Amino acid sequence: MNLVTSRLLLRQWIAADREPFASLNADPVVMRHFPSLLTRAESDGFADRNQAGIxxxxxxxxxxxxxxxxEFAGFVGLQPLKPILPFAPGVEIGWRLGAAFHGLGYATEGARSVVTYAFETIGLPEIVSFTTERNLASRRVMEKLGMRHDPDEDFDHPGVPGDWAERRHVLYRLSG
Known part of the structure; x- marks a missing residue:
């Protein structure tokens, strides 16, 4: 199923997405709030898992x-929470766009259509989103979606290196 907004098409992954996605995942600007850049193999594996999930x-x-x-711009959508997260099970809304597409409102526009889909089509009772404390751009998107941050739920992400400077994450929630 595709989601369509005024400016975006959210769709299944195709082979032509692999190269621009690998470039996006190897860009230090895009990946500044992640512990490391992704190799081409890691990026392709991530795209494969996204395609299979859909x-x-x-x-x-x-x-x-x-x-x-x-143009391929990145991804926006939903994924089941990994069991290692302290607030699992549940469903996360997330996004990652190439640097050329930052600051244009695409993440918010795409995520709004995903929120509608999550609640009206899938019937989810709640979605969550999380990021590093310092990722103010993603936090602004979460707030524009109406998501609420509870500082008591902030956590040290168990899936990143223990000595990584941005290990502390903030959790936002939105109920349907």
Whole structure:
């Protein structure tokens, strides 16, 4: 299933997405709030898992295409929470866009359509999102979506190196 907004197409992944996605994941600007850049193999594996998740569930982290140009911009979507997270089980809303697409409102626009889909189509009772404390841009998107931050739920991410400077994460929630 595709989601369409005024400027974006959220769709299943295709082979042509692999190269721009690998470039995005190897960009220090895009990945500044992650412990490391992704190799091409790691990036392709991530895209493969996204594609398989959408094929299996009908939803996931969709590839984002700019409707006016057909350019691949990144991803926006939903994914089940990893069991290692202290607030699992549940479903996370997330996004990652190439640096050329930052600051244009695409993350918020795509995520709004995903929120509607999550609550009205899938019938989820709640979605969560999390990021590093310092990732103010993603936190602003979460707030624009109406998500609420509870500082008592902030956590040290168990899936990142223990000595990483941005290990502390903030959790936001939104109920349907």
């Amino acid at each position: 094929a299996e569930r009908g939803w996931g982290l969709w590839a984002v295409e700019i409707r006016s140009s057909g």
